[in-house]
Amino acid sequence: MPSLRLSGLTARDPAEQHRAATPLELLTDLCFVVAVAQAATQLHHFTTEGDLASGLIRYGMVFFAIWWTWLNFAWFASAYDDDGIAYRLLTLLQIVGSLVIAAGVPRMFEGDFTLVVVGYLIMRVGLVVQWLRAAAGDPDHRRTCLRYAVGIPVVQLLWLVFLTGDVGLVYFLVCVACELVVPVWAERPNQTRWHAHHIAERYGLFFIIVLGETILSVTLAIQESVDEHDLQRGLAYVVLGGVLIVFSLWWLYFAHGSGDALERARGTGTEYVWGFGHYAVFASAAAIGAALAARVDYWERELVHGHAVESGPSATLLCLSVAALLAASWVVKVRPDDPSAATAGRWGAAVGAVVVLVLVPAPEIWVGLVCVVLLFTELRGQARGADRGARSPA
Template sequence: MASENTSPGTQPALPPAESERHASWLELFFDLIAVAGVAQLAHLLHGTPGAGDLGFYCLLYLAFWTAWMCFTTYGNVAADKVHTRTVLIGMFGLAVMAAAVPGVRTDHARAFALAYVLVRVLASRVWQHRGEVVADWPIAQLSVGVVPWLVSLWAEAPTRYWLWTAGLAVDLGLTFALSRNRILARAQEEWEERAAVHERETGPRPAAARFDARHLDERLGLFTLIVIGESVALTVEASSETEWTSRLGSMAAGSFVLLLALWALAVRRSCGVPLLGFGVLAPRFALPLHCVSTGALGALAASLGGAVEHVEERLPAGMRWLMCGSVAVFLAVGLVAGVISGRGARWALGAGGPMVVVPILLGAFAGRGSPSVLVWALVAVARWPWLYEKLDTRRTKQGTAPA
């Protein structure tokens, strides 16, 4: 994990703490509530979604994921000092957001926005008396991005959606615009100013909060695993309401194997982000990759459920692009993560490039094939990185073997 240069008056960047701590039952319960919202969001892409539907899904998913991550950060740093009541209130807020999704375009939009504001404010308040600065993921502590959401309570569509977008953009912008040392230095300056005014120390001097790297990797992996499980559940639900034929059997088997292949890339040997090694990236760079990859999995779940309903006919273009595009985005994250994890340019060209380009080509030219054939083609794409590494290992052994 790369460290930034320290400036005068700041503390040097500390490596993330590591322990044998695992996710608690409370944290697992919290994750289930969050993914229940993801399942609700997947229904926004039901049928033949257009560009507007996809954009709306991305907006709401980012809000859900941000709210979840704020409390995940709190649990990761606070460990056994977490206030259970605070987490339970946050869970209730996420549950309200999830319940509001079906009517979020109409009369439930204000309930969704209000629940988001309360969750974010509650998540930021837990740090006030801890004397810690979440310099690696400032969204968890800053609440300035909540202001547009609060204003949206008095706005109508589509203005309210633009306000939501602006609020999330402010959060992300501050996260990447402000360096770790700058955030910490600013917090210490404010503490010194308060101490000078009151002529005494006002609480502990701010220090950088340290992430538990192994615990964070586990939480990210569990969230990804639960999203994949929701994809299986949506496919099973759609299959139970469709006449069982040989094409449906092929489609169902292909969907399961495809999700299994994506699970192998993201969870089996990675930290919830496809092909990203453990502890390779700082949280402020690893967490956005996790958001994008799990969001793609949620969209894929919607497309697989819709494909089951069209198993005996051609897949509508919008649904085909949603399926192929979701896989392409997920594997594009894997390409970036694989290169960052040290797989090199040769791997990027031989394995990473095809697994991103081929799904796009399938989306453009596979309109005449059956949905089951398309799914099995995507299975081959998702398994290509594994096959490439097997072949590359075999070539290396043959090249170094004695004559």
């Protein structure tokens, strides 16, 4: 039974058998996706209004705040989750912070960072307390834990400048760089005892939830337009293309990589590429939902209202999002598992083809077909590799 003890947290065994995500972690993911959905909705609106560049910049900024706090929680929990009452309460405090961030997303897209910074601050307070508890209960990693407990609030002070409103993209990137430096610096004395298979599962579950948000955003966009008979052709393009894209990307993500690959990366520095590189995977996955919803808006204006609408913003967002997800998936999932030139060539060709498809009508269909072809070639390549392994002498 969980206990309300405020003493230190002891490190968990990184080789623990059958380690799986807890109900509290699943609840946390669900609440974080509320913020993801808000960010994707705003990106959808900016794209539909033709202001894609501004929308992408704001989306990238707010998604970093969401993803970075989720990442910090996930890796800390993998090393120190004791499921005690104090641990649960501090985690719930972080969830409250994620909901405040979600509430502030629309304002942030308009240039008001107040709620997002406040939510971020709430989450960081909860995490710093957790690191102090870990420092007290894990003497072998005390120095590492204290570095986190110092580095996190120092960087948080930099984010408070956003409350003045007089900041730009360059300052934001400086803050991001400082955030990324903290775990690299903190882990240098003695790396925390995270569980590779648990982390791989946590990332996989979050990817599934983000894809689910993508499906939901498209469903809602179609629901708003389904009564328009003249829109049926456009809706068919979006539905078919969206299904091909989402299902293929899900399959491709889980076709490569596992906790074993992450375990092999432990202590080599490449675990940071794996962990940090998923920003592009998650952000582009959610952006695909915004792009498909924007494609529904495009077809509605074109087919129903007869407006001569530029398809460029929605088509560009769709193609860039899918291309970014494929490229990031190759870096963090495929390459560590299969670094062959043939595999790199297949994925590179798919990325290039998706980017070029921004120029064709109804790109959602063609992008979906490219994803299906890539999936087919990957499965075929894996089957051939398995056959060669079975025929080789022991």
